[in-house]
Amino acid sequence: MSNVIQSYLNKHGPSLSSEIAEYLVNEHKLTPQTARQRISRASQNIMRLELSFPRRAKFLFLKQQAGMGIYWSRLESALLATNSAYGFAITSLNERGGVMPKKHFEIACGSPIKQKKHLSADTVLSNLKSANLVKEIHVEGIGTCIYIGLHTNHIETLIPVMKARLFVEELLLRGIKSWMRKLGFISYNQVAIRDIDKNPTVSTTAWDLAGPSYLSPLVSFSPNASKPNPGFVICDILLTREVSEIGIRPFLQKLNALKSLKNVGKQLCFFFANSYSEAAFNKLKSLGISPATTNTIFDNDTATGIKELMDILSEVAxxxxxxxxxxxxxxxxxxxxxxxxxxxxxxxxxxxxxxxxxxxxxxxxxxxxxxxxxxxxxxxxxxxxxxxxxxxxxxxxxxxxxxxxxxxxxxxxxxxxxxxxxxxxxxxxxxxxxxxxxxxxxxxxxxxxxxxxxxxxxxxxxxxxxxxxxxxxxxxxxxxxxxxxxxxxxxxxxxxxxxxx
Missing domain, CATH: 3.40.1350.10 (Trna Endonuclease; Chain: A, domain 1)
Known part of the structure; x- marks a missing residue:
């Protein structure tokens, strides 16, 4: 039976044990219990990733598949299919070119900083590092960064693009902050944008930009209170070529965690990007989130300058x-x-x-x-x-x-x-x-x-x-x-x- 499991992995690539068990039940007429036992007794050539999946499933792969492109793509698919916090985290890294500052992980990964019934961002990162899926590197001028293990042999080639993205995103966050202040979207002296030392937070979640808002649709009133309770303006930014529907899933997961909390003010939500796939754009619109672009916030000359700056800073030689x-x-x-x-x-x-x-x-x-x-x-x-x-x-x-x-x-x-x-x-x-x-x-x-x-x-x-x-x-x-x-x-x-x- 180990040969059958090995053949399955050779044909389909690394897979969840639950997927293989279903195959054994349907094609080889085993009972579910027998199928699970056969998988647990599989030969030493079949490896198991030490990372938790729903219903005690394991991610299985062959030794020769470890670290290969198919390993990473199948792993991300398996994690996302099970709505795993680890899947959202890996997606957030992939969408940022495979590397990001460690401090930005709590913003990007989709997990709250700390919240009941949720894995914290720190726990997710710690477990990904323990499973050797994510590694750390010190980057001059940035500090500690994290990257997907797939890129170990060429991580240096990814750093210039990351630095360019971070630099341009910081410029835009400053511009967005100024724009929101002037329009009265956000409390003038309480809006904050991310930096290497500290991220803006709303309750249990971290954002690229956040602050209280006293716009009338967002405020609420407590009984006998003399002042209204503010809502919040929150936004994340990702300046890659095009943000896909998968790329916004960590953002939406983090937003869901925030919205599940009681006694947190209403939120006006923005996502900023250079451009979106049609599916990503429509998804954000359907959820009442503004899919903002550099062209909509700034004029065409500024948007062109942003693109040219990214291209220049990304090129080493x-x-x-x-x-x-x-x-x-x-x-x-x-x-x-x-x-x-x-x-x-x-x-x-x-x-x-x-x-x-x-x-x-x-x-x-x-x-x-x-x-x-x-x-x-x-x-x-x-x-x-x-x-x-x-x-x-x-x-x-x-x-x-x-x-x-x-x-x-x-x-x-x-x-x-x-x-x-x-x-x-x-x-x-x-x-x-x-x-x-x-x-x-x-x-x-x-x-x-x-x-x-x-x-x-x-x-x-x-x-x-x-x-x-x-x-x-x-x-x-x-x-x-x-x-x-x-x-x-x-x-x-x-x-x-x-x-x-």
């Missing part, structure tokens, strides 16, 4: 980047409250890359993960030619935000040694002159300059260089690229919020 495109992004997205300073930080390295490309470097890489025995660090820009290799740290700050001594100390003590070790292990770089540079569109504090000068004096095996706004401007002007010079002057040097005191 750019061949070339028209400075006019950077200019367009600043002009289209700069109208979002607080976006200009964030864009300056994100796009400064692209400006530097173009300046270096126009001067004398052919090979330019951005945001490369440099992995050594001592650790992993991300290099903002790497430039190389036949004689030298340069690692450039880029800080696109305004003049009101100088580079501090602690930032310089971290660069010198933590990053530069990793970059140098990485270069020394690289066949094409190890014999080249090594230069490590720190560029900023702002200034360096006096303490930071002192540390940099000391490092320059004491370093013999490689070169330390630092450039403030004036030096950077000189470098960009010397490139002779008129479009690049204009972009830097308009959005970094002469921007009205970037004036020297």
């Amino acid at each position: 750019i061949q070339t980047l028209d400075p006019k495109k950077i200019d367009t992004i600043f002009n289209s997205l700069g109208k979002i409250e607080g976006a200009a300073s964030r864009l300056r930080g994100a796009l400064f390295e692209y400006v530097i890359a173009e300046a270096m490309r126009f001067k004398f470097f052919n090979a330019i890489e951005l945001n490369r993960l440099c992995q050594t025995k001592e650790g992993v660090k991300e290099a903002d820009i790497i430039c190389s030619n036949q004689q030298e290799i340069r690692f450039i740290e880029a800080k696109g700050y305004g003049f009101n935000r100088p580079v501090t001594a602690s930032e310089v100390k971290y660069w010198l003590a933590e990053q530069v040694p990793i970059f140098r070790a990485y270069a020394l292990s690289h066949t094409d770089w190890k014999d080249k002159k090594m230069i490590f540079e720190f560029w900023t569109s702002s200034l360096f504090s006096d303490e930071a300059i002192e540390k940099l000068n000391k490092a320059q004096h004491n370093t013999k095996k490689y070169q330390i260089v630092y450039r403030d706004s004036e030096n950077v401007s000189d470098e960009i002007n010397s490139s002779g690229n008129k479009a690049l010079i204009k972009t830097f002057n308009d959005h970094f040097t002469n921007h009205p919020l970037n004036v020297k005191s």
Whole structure:
């Protein structure tokens, strides 16, 4: 009978024990009890996933199927078919490219933070990690992230896309927050958006944006109360190419958990995306949820700028980047409250890359993960030619935000040694002159300059260089690229919020 079960798994792929039992009853005329016994005594070639399913079912698979694409697709289907919290969690990761910040899991996974008769988000994550389905990784600038085990051998390739998505979603959440405040949808001083340290919550659930609302359809009145009880505006955001009907299921599951609670105010619900499948759009509409898109909240120019920004930030090794495109992004997205300073930080390295490309470097890489025995660090820009290799740290700050001594100390003590070790292990770089540079569109504090000068004096095996706004401007002007010079002057040097005191 083990051969029959093995043949079933070979033909249909990994399956629930309940599905196999039904097959044995229908095709081999076994009683349900006998079928269950045969499955429990199956040979060692048949593996069992240590994760709970309804009615004590187990997920069975062959050794050679473990970790394969069919394993993951069949597992997700089995979990979703049984309305498992684990299925919603895996779906939420899949919809976000397979990786997300750990802190965002309680927003995205579909489970409440803590609620009776529900698995908590922490429990779901812990069990998925114990079953080796989800793993953790530290991402520079983000912190601890979680990812689906399927991607273990290529997780580094998924990180740039995640970072791009997170950056653009944060910009939009700021814009949505401002929009809702101005229209009076939400209490002005109590609305909150997610960040790495803390997520907005309504009762037992976490959201990308949430806050109390005193719109008349949402408020309620308690007997003898002098003030109305507010309702809530809640929304999640997912900026992928298209959100599918499966992609909204964790959101709906979380909303169902919230709506099952008593004494929680009414909710006005939004889901924000670039676009939806027809099924997803209609499903949200039928449930009274607003399926908002970037085009409906912002104008077409802004929506186009969002797409172009995502494309740029997702690309690690750019061949070339028209400075006019950077200019367009600043002009289209700069109208979002607080976006200009964030864009300056994100796009400064692209400006530097173009300046270096126009001067004398052919090979330019951005945001490369440099992995050594001592650790992993991300290099903002790497430039190389036949004689030298340069690692450039880029800080696109305004003049009101100088580079501090602690930032310089971290660069010198933590990053530069990793970059140098990485270069020394690289066949094409190890014999080249090594230069490590720190560029900023702002200034360096006096303490930071002192540390940099000391490092320059004491370093013999490689070169330390630092450039403030004036030096950077000189470098960009010397490139002779008129479009690049204009972009830097308009959005970094002469921007009205970037004036020297």
